[in-house]
Amino acid sequence: MLVLLNVQSPIYPQPDEVVAHPHIRTFHARHGRMSARRELALEQLLPNFEISELPRPIDLRTLTGQSHVIVDFGSVMGNHSLALAQTQPKVGILAIDVHTVGLLAVAEEATALGLSNLRTHHGDGMDVFKDWLTPASVSEIHILFPDPWPKARHHKRRLVSSAFLNIAFELLKPGGKFIFVTDDESYFASAFETFSDFKTLNVSQNDWDVPMTSYHQRALRLDNTVSQLSATKN
Numbered sequence: 651m652l653v654l655l656n657v658q659s660p661i662y663p664q665p666d667e668v669v670a671h672p673h674i675r676t677f678h679a680r681h682g683r684m685s686a687r688r689e690l691a692l693e694q695l696l697p698n699f700e701i702s703e704l705p706r707p708i709d710l711r712t713l714t715g716q717s718h719v720i721v722d723f724g725s726v727m728g729n730h731s732l733a734l735a736q737t738q739p740k741v742g743i744l745a746i747d748v749h750t751v752g753l754l755a756v757a758e759e760a761t762a763l764g765l766s767n768l769r770t771h772h773g774d775g776m777d778v779f780k781d782w783l784t785p786a787s788v789s790e791i792h793i794l795f796p797d798p799w800p801k802a803r804h805h806k807r808r809l810v811s812s813a814f815l816n817i818a819f820e821l822l823k824p825g826g827k828f829i830f831v832t833d834d835e836s837y838f839a840s841a842f843e844t845f846s847d848f849k850t851l852n853v854s855q856n857d858w859d860v861p862m863t864s865y866h867q868r869a870l871r872l873d874n875t876v877s878q879l880s881a882t883k884n
């Protein structure tokens with residue numbers, strides 16, 4: 651049986667609620683249909699990983715049992731989060747996305763592999779970053795191929811802005827870092843400036859092995875230049 655994606659759920663944000671959030675929406679609203687298998691995963695698997703019902707502040711180090719925590723902001727199908735969680739069992743991972751099917755894929759795969767170092771947030775990551783997490787507790791924030799919002803009138807929807815950095819910076823441990831990767835030249839230029847203007851971040855370019863997520867592969871197929879930076883908290 652097929653059901654609409656935005657079924658009423660007491661736990662998960664519905665697209666309309668997400669859109670109504672007070673901050674600027676940085677993602678595309680998605681509407682679609684979900685298979686019965688996925689509906690079951692939404693009810694039975696995702697809650698095992700989801701952090702939204704936990705008492706706050708949430709310390710991901712305690713939750714994952716790992717002192718080095720990486721947040722994958724905009725994880726979509728979870729290529730990067732799952733690869734990190736498997737290849738680096740001593741690292742804790744938080745995969746964040748509003749994309750229901752992607753988070754379900756993460757929950758299914760993490761369950762099949764018995765991963766205990768991975769958690770999810772199905773919803774707007776800005777909520778998590780604003781006041782859910784323990785300050786200075788995250789080692790790395792990965793922003794891989796964020797929605798580029800190429801039209802000038804949509805640039806305000808780009809995730810990386812000084813407002814975002816002000817909030818996200820507080821979550822990083824001293825020595826912690828942001829990783830930012832995109833194939834959109836204009837986004838890279840503006841993000842580079844935004845990170846560089848942040849006085850307590852040291853910005854470097856091309857100092858990181860960018861994983862081959864599906865968006866990365868697509869960028870290469872299109873012959874786009876992939877640019878990356880890291881910005882380390884002093």
Ligand SMILES: C[S@@+](CC[C@H](N)C(=O)[O-])C[C@H]1O[C@@H](n2cnc3c(N)ncnc32)[C@H](O)[C@@H]1O
Nearest residue numbers: 676677724726747748774775794795797863865
């Ligand atoms: C282009 S995709 C990212 C691709 C992925 N990181 C990769 O490299 O394969 C951008 C994702 O960010 C998510 N996103 C954007 N803003 C978000 C927000 N505020 N909270 C949660 N997810 C967000 C979108 O839903 C989308 O799935």
